Amino acid sequence: MVCSWRKALLVACVLSAVIFAGAVAAGAQAPRIAFIPKNLGNPFFDAVYAGIQEAARELGYETVSIGPPAADPASQIPFIQQQSAQQVAAIIISANDANTVAPALRAAMQRGIAVVAVDADAAVDARHAYIQPVDFDTVGLEQVKLLAELIDYQGEFAILSATTTAPNQNAWIAGMQVELEKPEYANMRLVRIAYGDDEPQKSYRETEGLLAAFPNLRGIISPTTVGLAAAAQALETNNAADRVALTGLGLPNQMRSYVKNGTVTAFQLWDPSEMGYAAVYLVDAIRGGFRPEPGASYQAGKLGERTLGENNVVIAGSLTTFTAANIDDYDF
Amino acid sequence: MSSRVRQWTRDNATELLLFVLWLGSLALGAVISPYFLSVQNLFDMTSQFMELGLMALAMTLVIILGQIDLSVASILALTGVVFGLLQEGGMHAGAAMLLALGLSAALGLFNGWLAVAFRLPALVVTLGTMALYRGAGQILLGDRSTYGFPLWFISVDFRYIPGTPVPYPLVIFCLFALVFFLLLHRTTFGRLVYAIGANQRACRFSGIHVDRIQVAVFTLSGLMAGAAGLMMSSRFASARWDMASGYELDVITTVVLGGTSIFGGRGTIAGTVLALFVIGTLRYAMGLANVLPQNQGVVIGLLLVMAVLLPELWARWRAHSFARAAEGGGLARVKVRERSL
Numbered sequence: 001m002v003c004s005w006r007k008a009l010l011v012a013c014v015l016s017a018v019i020f021a022g023a024v025a026a027g028a029q030a031p032r033i034a035f036i037p038k039n040l041g042n043p044f045f046d047a048v049y050a051g052i053q054e055a056a057r058e059l060g061y062e063t064v065s066i067g068p069p070a071a072d073p074a075s076q077i078p079f080i081q082q083q084s085a086q087q088v089a090a091i092i093i094s095a096n097d098a099n100t101v102a103p104a105l106r107a108a109m110q111r112g113i114a115v116v117a118v119d120a121d122a123a124v125d126a127r128h129a130y131i132q133p134v135d136f137d138t139v140g141l142e143q144v145k146l147l148a149e150l151i152d153y154q155g156e157f158a159i160l161s162a163t164t165t166a167p168n169q170n171a172w173i174a175g176m177q178v179e180l181e182k183p184e185y186a187n188m189r190l191v192r193i194a195y196g197d198d199e200p201q202k203s204y205r206e207t208e209g210l211l212a213a214f215p216n217l218r219g220i221i222s223p224t225t226v227g228l229a230a231a232a233q234a235l236e237t238n239n240a241a242d243r244v245a246l247t248g249l250g251l252p253n254q255m256r257s258y259v260k261n262g263t264v265t266a267f268q269l270w271d272p273s274e275m276g277y278a279a280v281y282l283v284d285a286i287r288g289g290f291r292p293e294p295g296a297s298y299q300a301g302k303l304g305e306r307t308l309g310e311n312n313v314v315i316a317g318s319l320t321t322f323t324a325a326n327i328d329d330y331d332f
Numbered sequence: 333m334s335s336r337v338r339q340w341t342r343d344n345a346t347e348l349l350l351f352v353l354w355l356g357s358l359a360l361g362a363v364i365s366p367y368f369l370s371v372q373n374l375f376d377m378t379s380q381f382m383e384l385g386l387m388a389l390a391m392t393l394v395i396i397l398g399q400i401d402l403s404v405a406s407i408l409a410l411t412g413v414v415f416g417l418l419q420e421g422g423m424h425a426g427a428a429m430l431l432a433l434g435l436s437a438a439l440g441l442f443n444g445w446l447a448v449a450f451r452l453p454a455l456v457v458t459l460g461t462m463a464l465y466r467g468a469g470q471i472l473l474g475d476r477s478t479y480g481f482p483l484w485f486i487s488v489d490f491r492y493i494p495g496t497p498v499p500y501p502l503v504i505f506c507l508f509a510l511v512f513f514l515l516l517h518r519t520t521f522g523r524l525v526y527a528i529g530a531n532q533r534a535c536r537f538s539g540i541h542v543d544r545i546q547v548a549v550f551t552l553s554g555l556m557a558g559a560a561g562l563m564m565s566s567r568f569a570s571a572r573w574d575m576a577s578g579y580e581l582d583v584i585t586t587v588v589l590g591g592t593s594i595f596g597g598r599g600t601i602a603g604t605v606l607a608l609f610v611i612g613t614l615r616y617a618m619g620l621a622n623v624l625p626q627n628q629g630v631v632i633g634l635l636l637v638m639a640v641l642l643p644e645l646w647a648r649w650r651a652h653s654f655a656r657a658a659e660g661g662g663l664a665r666v667k668v669r670e671r672s673l
Binding site: 040072073074075077082085097100102 | 365367373376380477479486487490564567568569570572574575576577616619620622624625626
């Protein structure tokens, strides 16, 4: 145990050197906007961030995207606090849990940081506004319109949904049924609503069941990404794509091969980048003195004027229809 | 240098090393982020790892005892969930806090009792209760968060001693650290914990109530996890069954980096506290520089491996060079150096 203090010093020096080796000097010039997604490595949020970057370039902001590896509610809090300490101009967040992140977001707002939630909302008093991807009331209507065009407004069709209790899907299906009352759909008949529980296997089997039960089936709407991909696979394996038109809500990356080989002609989803884009313009407006409150509106660049609704909810855009012509422009 | 000072540095080599490392972490923080080095920021930073600290204090005793408690993070979560449900059900939050703390102590007691009564290794027992306690939280609350706590309870990390930048979680931690310091280093109980960790059989034969002390230490561990659970529920203004998942490993890392021997019998509260600040400061500094947590793990892991490995390598190298010197060659020089020390 001779000269253990020297040992201590030596070890300390070596370790400090190791730590310093990883050090990078950081400097900030332009005001910075931090995007905190639910989790990193998720193509959906990469697309949101692409929209943020596009608007930030137009308005002269720096951006950073940082978040937890997994969508764990509490894990977003340190990121919120770190970004606050770095005095960012704004935090754009997709909250894993509306209430868990609320105290940290409120503290950020008290420091004068603009806080905007996108895709998944935070507690109402813990953000200035929430950007919702589309007006959910119009999803059912748009889906029926799209299918009607694909099958020339006539024939039997079915719906392949998620679970019987999925709130979004049920709201959209109700919207579809309202739209179907209109006279132009008189020759279209909804024969069954099947539930695939958002499980690929079950959705696949349910689709095969529909094909067997209804030989005159002309179309299927699947307003869930899991269901749409499974149904496309079922149509492909059963060589039924020629007689049954399939559409719904899907992710371009999941559906690309089916669109390219003709199994699916067209499907829809919101473009996540529009949420990011609208959020940055709102941040810029707030920093310019805009007071976010229901009824107020601001200019969102290429998206035009956007109006804040109840609880400061902003609708980013409308559904985008993906076809063979445009699907390669999207990567999420 | 007087021999007293030399003796002191020799006895506290680990703590000194950690202190230097902490200064290094602070320097690193100042270098990699322009926002790091402000008084307010340095104090605010501590709130992020005080729960870890509360659990690490008790874990130090557990590990000195030659045991391990893998269930602490699960107790933290279950305590938060039960507190949330009690006050959701209309109970006064103060009463709910006491009940939740009582529950956490009971959960720790259960760990200790299982290990002692059935002569099971604590590793196996707490591996089981780790899953059991967290699962119970999930069943009780489901996959949602409980919130709506009274204003006086929430956001403890944004409350400061009036007129100072000192946040309350730091104050609470310091009080507990003092209590644990006195308990481990100034009481018979503390001496017995060391003795049992060093040689459990000898202690049993000496008539020491080994089992009783082991159960007491596990109960303490549960209680501290419960206190951490309340602190975290306050910070997040909500509680969920899956909060602090994976924290048990961070707690153990902190204690081991603090110089506590995983084989038992050695370790200090000061070492644990310093290690907590080293890890906490490093993580916060890297976070400010936007280094991702999974990449921060590389630095923390490297630090731990080297802190364990380097003294070992150094001792071997010295032994080797002494042996070589004894064979001849540098014998005279070594003698001179030894005398000068």
